[in-house]
Amino acid sequence: MGTYVVVGAGLVGAATAWQLARRGHEVTVLERRTPANAEGSSHGSARILRYGYADPFYVQMVVDARREWRELERLSGERLVTRTGSLDAGAARDPAALAAVLARVGVEHELLTAAEAAARWPQFRFGDGGGDVLWHPAAGVVDAEAAVEAMLRLARAEGARVETGRPVVSVERVGTGQRVVSSDGRAEQAEKVVVAAGGWLPDLLGDLALPDSLLAAFPPLQVMQENAYHFPYRDVPGEPWPTFIHKDSDTLVYGLPGGRDAALPDGRSGQKVAEFNGGRPIRSAAAQTGAIDPANRERIVAYVRRALPGVVPEPYAETTCLFTNTPTEDFVVDGAGGITVASPCSGHGAKFAPLLGRVIAEEASGERPAPDRFRARAGRAAPPSP
Template identity: 80%
Template sequence: MSTYVVVGAGLTGAAAAWQLARRGHEVTVLERSTPANARGSSHGSARILRYGYADPFYARLVAEARTEWDELESLAGERLVTRTGSLDFGPARDPAALASVFTEVGVDHELLTAAAAAARWPQFDFGTGDVLWHPAAGVVDAAAAVSAMLRLARTCGARVESGRPVTSIERAGAGHRAVCAGGRTEEAERVIVTAGGWLPGLLPGLPLPATFLAAFPPLQVMQENAYHFPYRDAPPEPWPTFIHDTPEILVYGLPGGRDAALPDGRSGQKIAEFNGGRPLPDATAQTGEIDPANRDRITAYVRRTLPGLVPEPYAETTCLFTNTPTEDFVIDGTDGITIASPCSGHGAKFAPLLGRMIADTSTGEHPPPPRFRVTA
């Protein structure tokens, strides 16, 4: 068995640490702040788990990930995914094409007219065109999932160190040394870097071959905005998640969970524009400030499209997306260092599966999918 340092304790790092520790490896997780903290990409209780991908590769991957979520929930003894179903609509979403993918992959679904969908979900204004419904979709409790995976990792012997920001990785004999702010170090045979929005700042200084670094896809960190809108009437059951794509705007929404609970314990619907935020050089440049123009745009969208919500946000937050140009993930490495950047704004739903892929890659048991590799 090998010794590992995992840099970062968000969803990806927690999943990788758990999957390695359960195989008997010695694992130390170094987290710059606290696991799933609000400055990263894995905080809060509301991330969409959906099957709606135009690419069958990702739709199949969701089905595979759902099995991993089931196992994680069983081992953790808690519910981490709440089933709500999901709606896809809008001319740029092409629900009919998504339905064809669902048929190919074997995902239960209904393709409805806008009128039929409006009769079932009057809280939406679907406009014209088809609406796709798939009932197996839901909401992932991101922070609880991080906590559960780290707890299971600790049970298998892993150490999780908070307040340990890694500034660089150095060669140390046959292994590596992670250097933290303040000069503290941690040595291991192998390193996994799951640093999210901090990866662009770390990557150039890693002891990796120049050819690998040159081939690494450029990363664009986005400070995204999300808003919580109150329901006009208390819903008898959770709203479905949704993705509405038009030539003008791509919006997603989901029940907000604990992220913005009201005094009576209820929460509103979380609404955001996909990649509608501000580009950053890396996570260190984030301000946590909401873009007023984006707030106005989303409020106008809610007023126009979601009659079941009061078009006045009662809470708002920011979050980081770390995008590759293709929105594919990166899982690859060499010389004992594995880099994992599975975000691009849609990685949360795959977390336990990605942890297994990262563990397989770093141990050499199985290569990652070719499209996740940096070099062929």
Template identity: 80%
Template structure:
């Protein structure tokens, strides 16, 4: 077994640490702040777990990931995924094509007309009464912060050490091994290093002792500061909201029950609504301001007023988060000479977390390469 350092304790890092520790590796996690902190991409209680992808590769991956979530919940002894079901609608979402993928992959679903969907979910305005609306009941909402805590707890039970307040500035070669060095000079040595640094990765990538050929082939990463809003439910509509994705020519909008993120006095909650990649590009996590874009707020609020009559179109809470995008929105899991770099985000990585931990651990330990689609050297 190997000594391993995992850089970053978000969803991907926590999952990787757990998978490595349960196999008997000596694991140290170095987290720049605290696990699932608000400056990253894994904080809060509300991420969508949905199966609807136009690409069967990712739809199958969700099927596999759900089994991993079930195992994680069993071992952690807590519920981390709340079932809600999900609807996909809008011409740019192409529900019929998504339904065809579900048929191929074997995901339970219904293809409804807009009129049928409106009768079932009157809190939505689905527009064209004859248009397709896709429903799949096995979708849900992930408690991201609780999932990170559960996986780190299991990693510690397997012998892992989790160090907080330990930002890594570089990774160096140290004899036959590697050394992760912080800005304060503190260092940890190991045989293998896994970097799951999220929005901090673009600023770190060139300091990881990776070959120039690997760096030249690495896809460019674009960090986005995204905006999300919580809208209150109207009276009588707060108990039956599915998650949703709505594709229209001007924007792609998603929504989900907000959980703790949307808590109101008296135990009431609201719906989290956001425009996918509707934020602004930044140079990396260090450049984030946490400031909401007023134009985006106005655009999403206008959308809610038009399309979600079950909500009061006045956000009572708002926040920012980071997406770290590749040009194709495919994940990156690859490495060389003992260093594995993982960037499984592009705004849709959370649902795969425990499965990605397994894939990253396989790659880092040399047991199995990541799928060709995730490798820097692929493009096959």
């Protein structure tokens, strides 16, 4: 068994630490602040778990990830995924094509007309132009923060150590191992290192003692400060609203029940609505301001007025979060010389967390290589079609 340092205690870092520790490795997690803190991408209680991808590779990954979530829930004794079902609508979303992919992988779904969908879910308005609406009932919402806490708790039970307030500034080669240095000068030594730094990775990548060839192949990372808004339901829902993704020629909007992220005084939450990659680009997580973009707010409020009659079109809460995008929206799991860099990102990684922890742990330990499309060089290809 080996010794590992995992840099970052968000969803990916926590999942990797758990998967390494349960394999008998000695694991230390270094987190710059606290696990799943609000400066990263894993905070809060509401992330979409959906199967609706145009690429069967990712649909199959969701199927595999769902098995990992069930195991995590069994071991932790917590419900971490709430089933809500999901709706995909809009001509640019191409629900019929998505349905064909779900059929190919064997995921339960229905392809409805806009009128059929509106009759079933009157809280949505699916557009006057008709078109198909895809429904897949196995989708849901991931409680991201609770998942991080559960995975770290399980990792600790296997002997892992979690150190908070330890921002990492460099990884240095020492003999056949690695020396991981924090900003206060403290250092940890291990045979291998996994870096899961999220939006902080652009600032850290050049200080990881990686070969120039890997750094040159690494895809550019675009960190986005995104905006999200919570709208109150007009009526108390008898069951959770479905999550949804709506894509037309102008925008891609998604929504989901907000969970604990913005609870109202009576304990209820509203619907969380956001525009995918509708925020502003920043250099790295260090440059985030937490300021809402007024133009983005205006676009989302206009969308809600037009498309979501089931909510009051006035946000009662709003927040920012980070996406860290690759050009293809594929993840990166690659490394050299005992250092593995993991950037499962682009705004759609949360749903895969426990599976990605397994993939990264197996890659880092040499047990099994990560998929070829997660290699750094693959991330420089042209963006996928919608």
